[in-house]
Amino acid sequence: MLKFFHRMASPKYFYQFAGKLIPWLGVACLGFMLAGLYDGLLVAPTDYQQGDSYRIMFVHVPAAWMSLFIYMVMATAGAIGLIWHIKLAEVMAISSAHVGASFTFLALVTGSIWGKPMWGAWWVWDARLTSELILLFLYLGVIALYNAVEDKRTAARATSILALVGVVNIPIIHYSVEWWNTLHQGPTVTKFDAPSIDLRMLIPLLLMAVAFKLFYAVVVLMRARCEILQRERNSGWVKELVRASS
Amino acid sequence: MNPVRKKRLILIGLMVTGVAIAVAFALNAFNQNLMFFYAPSEVMAGDAPPDHPFRLGGLVTTGSVQRQPDGLTTRFDVTDNVKTVTVQYTGILPDLFREGQGIVAHGKLNENGVFIADEVLAKHDENYMPPEVAASLKDAHNAATTPAAGTGAP
Numbered sequence: 001m002l003k004f005f006h007r008m009a010s011p012k013y014f015y016q017f018a019g020k021l022i023p024w025l026g027v028a029c030l031g032f033m034l035a036g037l038y039d040g041l042l043v044a045p046t047d048y049q050q051g052d053s054y055r056i057m058f059v060h061v062p063a064a065w066m067s068l069f070i071y072m073v074m075a076t077a078g079a080i081g082l083i084w085h086i087k088l089a090e091v092m093a094i095s096s097a098h099v100g101a102s103f104t105f106l107a108l109v110t111g112s113i114w115g116k117p118m119w120g121a122w123w124v125w126d127a128r129l130t131s132e133l134i135l136l137f138l139y140l141g142v143i144a145l146y147n148a149v150e151d152k153r154t155a156a157r158a159t160s161i162l163a164l165v166g167v168v169n170i171p172i173i174h175y176s177v178e179w180w181n182t183l184h185q186g187p188t189v190t191k192f193d194a195p196s197i198d199l200r201m202l203i204p205l206l207l208m209a210v211a212f213k214l215f216y217a218v219v220v221l222m223r224a225r226c227e228i229l230q231r232e233r234n235s236g237w238v239k240e241l242v243r244a245s246s
Numbered sequence: 247m248n249p250v251r252k253k254r255l256i257l258i259g260l261m262v263t264g265v266a267i268a269v270a271f272a273l274n275a276f277n278q279n280l281m282f283f284y285a286p287s288e289v290m291a292g293d294a295p296p297d298h299p300f301r302l303g304g305l306v307t308t309g310s311v312q313r314q315p316d317g318l319t320t321r322f323d324v325t326d327n328v329k330t331v332t333v334q335y336t337g338i339l340p341d342l343f344r345e346g347q348g349i350v351a352h353g354k355l356n357e358n359g360v361f362i363a364d365e366v367l368a369k370h371d372e373n374y375m376p377p378e379v380a381a382s383l384k385d386a387h388n389a390a391t392t393p394a395a396g397t398g399a400p
Contacts, residue, residue: 048380049342049370057374083254119367120340126282164262168269181281181303183350188372197374 009088011228012237018221025221029214036207044201056114058204061189062212064107067135068170070100070216074142075167078160088224090156091231093163094146095223099216101139108132119183127176128184131169138166152231283350287329294355302331302361303350303369311345324349324361335363342368 007013040058047054074096081089111129112122123129142159149155177186189195195202232238247255273280283303284294294300302324310323319336322345333351343349343366353363375383 045376047374048377050374054374079258082258083251118340118342118370121365121367124282124367127280161261164258165265167262168266172269172273179280180277181283181285183282183367183369185370185372188374196372198376198379200376201374 009086011087011091011232012235014088015225015228018225022218022221025214025218029211029218032207032211032214036204036211039207040201040204044204045198047201050118053114053117056110058208060107060110060114061205062209063103063110064132065190065209066212066216067100067104067107067132068173069213070096070103071135071139071163071166071170074100075160075163078156078163081156082160082164087153087231088228090153090160091224091227092220093160094142094156095220095227096216097139097142097146097159097163098223099219101136101143103212103216104132104136104139108136121183124183126182126184127180128173128182131173131176134169135166135173138163138169142166285326285329286324286331287326289331289355289361290329296355299352299354299364301350301352302333302363303348304331305348306343306345308345324351331361332359333361333363333366335366337364337366339366340368342370 008017036058041055044055046052074093077089077093077096080086081093108129111132115124116122142163145162146152146155146159149158174187174190176182177184188197189202189205197205229238229241283301286302286304288294289302294302304324304326307323307325307330310321312321313319314321316336318338319334320339321332321334323330324333325331333353335351335353348369348371350367350369351361351363352365352367353361356362
C-alpha cells in the first residue's frame with residue numbers, strides 16, 4: 001500500500017494512472033448526476049413552504065459543500081507540499097483552486113437566484129453570504145498569486161501559505177448561521193441531530209453531492225495532468241510522449 | 247519524520263493557530279456588527295441604535311397582520327416569544343410572508359415605538375418536507391398541545 005502511494009507521487013506514474021481513471025470516474029459522475037437530477041426535479045415531493053422553487057437546493061447545497069471541501073483539499077495538499085516538498089501535492093493544490101472557485105461561484109449565483117423569490121432580495125450582507133464571498137476571493141487570490149510568480153515551485157509555496165491562512169474562513173462559513181443572526185437558515189443535513197429534511201428529498205440531495213464529488217475528481221485529475229505535462233516538459237518521458245503522439 | 251520536515255510542520259501549525267486566534271479576537275470584537283438583525287427583546291432593551299436604521303428579525307405574530315385601506319400598507323407584530331414590536335410597511339411583501347413565519351425588516355423606530363420598515367425579507371427555516379407531512383405534523387402538534395393548554399392554565 002505504501003509502495004503504491006510512493007509510486008503515485010511520481011508525476012509519470014500519476015499521469016498514466018489518472019489517464020486510466022478519468023473515463024471511469026466520468027461515467028460514474030454522469031450516472032449519479034442524471035439519477036440525482038431525475039430524482040430531484042421529477043420524483044421528490046414539493047416543499048410545504050417553498051413549493052417547487054426549493055429544488056434549486058439540489059444544485060446550490062452540493063455546490064456550497066464542494067466549495068468548502070475543495071478548499072480543505074487544496075490547503076491540505078498545500079501543507080503536504082510545503083512540508084515534504086512533494087511536487088504532486090503542489091500540482092493537486094493548484095489544480096483544485098480553479099474547480100473550487102467555480103463551485104463557490106455556482107453556490108453564490110444559485111443562492112442569489114433562490115434568494116430573490118424566497119427572501120425578497122438577491123443579496124444581503126449577512127455573515128453566511130459574506131464569508132462565502134470571501135472564500136471566492138481567497139480562491140481567486142490563490143489563482144492570481146500562482147500565475148504571478150514565474151517559477152512554479154516558488155509559486156506553489158507562496159500559494160500554499162495563502163491557502164493555509166485562508167483555512168480560518170472555513171469554520172466561519174460553516175458556523176456563521178449559528179454564531180450570528182443571519183437571513184440564511186441554519187444547517188439542515190450537516191448537524192448532530194437527524195437531518196430536518198424529508199427522506200425523499202434527502203436522497204436526490206446526496207446523489208447530487210456524490211455526483212459533484214466525482215465531477216471534481218474528474219476535473220482535478222484532468223487539470224493535474226495538464227499541469228504535470230507543463231512542469232515536466234523538459235523531462236525524458238514527456239518528450240517521448242510527445243514524439244509518440246505526433 | 248526528519249527534523250527539517252518536523253520543523254516545517256510545526257511552523258505551519260503555529261501559523262494556522264496564530265491566524266485562527268487573531269481572527270477569533272477580531273470577530274469577537276465586531277460581534278455586534280456581524281449580527282444581521284436585532285431581536286424584538288434587544289430592541290425593547292434599547293440595544294438597537296435609536297437614530298439609525300437597523301434590521302429587526304422575528305416571527306410574525308399569528309392574527310396580527312392588518313391591511314390598511316390604501317391596499318399597500320401592512321401592520322403586523324414581530325415577536326421573539328418574549329417581546330413584541332409592531333411593524334408598519336408600505337410595499338409588496340415577499341411570497342413567503344405569512345403569519346407565524348420568520349421575517350427580517352429594515353427600517354427605523356418612530357416616536358410611538360412603531361417600526362417603520364422600508365424593506366421586509368422573509369426568512370425560511372431549515373426544514374424541508376412535503377405539504378402532507380407538514381399537515382400531519384401540525385395536527386399531531388395541535389392534538390398534543392390543546393389539552394395541555396386547557397389544563398395547564400392557572
